[in-house]
Amino acid sequence: MTEYRNLQNPHGAQDGISPLLDGTRLPELDELLEGAVVVAQPMHTRFRGVTVREAMLLHGPAGWAEFSPFAEYGPEESSRWLAAAIEAGWQGWPAPVRDSVPVNATVPAVAAADVGRVLDSFGEVPAVKVKVAEAGRTGPEGVTEDVARVAEVRRLRPGAALRIDANQGWDHATALAALQRLAEHGLEYAEQPVAGIAGLARLREALHAAGTPVRIAADESVRKETDPLAVARAGAADLVVVKVQPLGGVRRALGIVGAAGLDAVVSSALDTSVGIAAGVALAASLPALPYACGLGTVALFTEDVAIRPWIPDGGRLASSSSGASRARPVPDPAALARLRADEDRQQWWRQRLMQAHGVLSAT
Numbered sequence: 001m002t003e004y005r006n007l008q009n010p011h012g013a014q015d016g017i018s019p020l021l022d023g024t025r026l027p028e029l030d031e032l033l034e035g036a037v038v039v040a041q042p043m044h045t046r047f048r049g050v051t052v053r054e055a056m057l058l059h060g061p062a063g064w065a066e067f068s069p070f071a072e073y074g075p076e077e078s079s080r081w082l083a084a085a086i087e088a089g090w091q092g093w094p095a096p097v098r099d100s101v102p103v104n105a106t107v108p109a110v111a112a113a114d115v116g117r118v119l120d121s122f123g124e125v126p127a128v129k130v131k132v133a134e135a136g137r138t139g140p141e142g143v144t145e146d147v148a149r150v151a152e153v154r155r156l157r158p159g160a161a162l163r164i165d166a167n168q169g170w171d172h173a174t175a176l177a178a179l180q181r182l183a184e185h186g187l188e189y190a191e192q193p194v195a196g197i198a199g200l201a202r203l204r205e206a207l208h209a210a211g212t213p214v215r216i217a218a219d220e221s222v223r224k225e226t227d228p229l230a231v232a233r234a235g236a237a238d239l240v241v242v243k244v245q246p247l248g249g250v251r252r253a254l255g256i257v258g259a260a261g262l263d264a265v266v267s268s269a270l271d272t273s274v275g276i277a278a279g280v281a282l283a284a285s286l287p288a289l290p291y292a293c294g295l296g297t298v299a300l301f302t303e304d305v306a307i308r309p310w311i312p313d314g315g316r317l318a319s320s321s322s323g324a325s326r327a328r329p330v331p332d333p334a335a336l337a338r339l340r341a342d343e344d345r346q347q348w349w350r351q352r353l354m355q356a357h358g359v360l361s362a363t
């Protein structure tokens, strides 16, 4: 007998955003853990302080699913990532409205001399996102490095749309000065240059007043706020970045974009190809997709679990939902064996999944 539970989630049931697992059965723990495997995918370049990305892959009746909250995330936050995995593996995604989606290259905070190598790994792309304001490099020297990195991207890809992501690393004055310099290279938008909704609003106004109206995209102020719509309601950003796992699934992310009423950029959480497919499903089912998606990040790994890794081809990724122009990713057994994390890590991730499951079943 299938049990349907309409879970009341403290972060979900507000302002028309659906609760986590809205109407979807919460599988038993044993069912989730059967066939679950933790992989560790090494990276070409350090990203977000990480050189090996761990992810737990689950195998449900609808296909493979990814549960990969970052190591420092607790049960409450991780429960949204688990809800996204349950949607992927036990429910499937809504029908797409487009066959493929445009993708940006992602350039980590590397030295300008390494930019060419990173760009080449993505092939031809319509847009490039450049990481700036790396931890410990947010002072004047760091800004100079950021400007040099962006200038090198512009030199090598004169026709690409160019955006930067500061991961809220700058203070107001640094962001204002840095963005005025970076705007000379042509910026499509700046992603989370400073922390907080009030911070974004203040910076956005200061940029307009200074005559450099760089568009502002909110990322952390969407995915880490208890209310993902607060930034839109405050008029603090021009667009919102949406990620499937942190927002609790494709359907919930679609609802958030609709309620925000702003243009959305779909991006990855440094997922394996299994998680990237969910991001593509979101991008392929949004009513409008005015910006390239940050879903090319499998190119940052030295190896991936999928037989055909989800790396952009001609700047695009094909959609895999119903009417599939491409099947959903299936891990290659040989790659799973090679990338399998050690027993301690398998155990640690099973523990995390149990805790996230506990949050979903208690609410």
Ligand SMILES: O=C(O)CCC(=O)c1ccccc1C(=O)O
Binding pocket: 048, 104, 105, 106, 129, 165, 167, 219, 267, 268, 269, 270, 293, 294, 295, 296, 297
């Ligand atoms: O958007 C992209 O191009 C890549 C994804 C990305 O930058 C990212 C990946 C993992 C965690 C955080 C972020 C981020 O957008 O801040």
Ligand SMILES: [Mg+2]
Binding pocket: 165, 167, 191, 192, 219, 220, 241
């Ligand atoms: Mg970001």
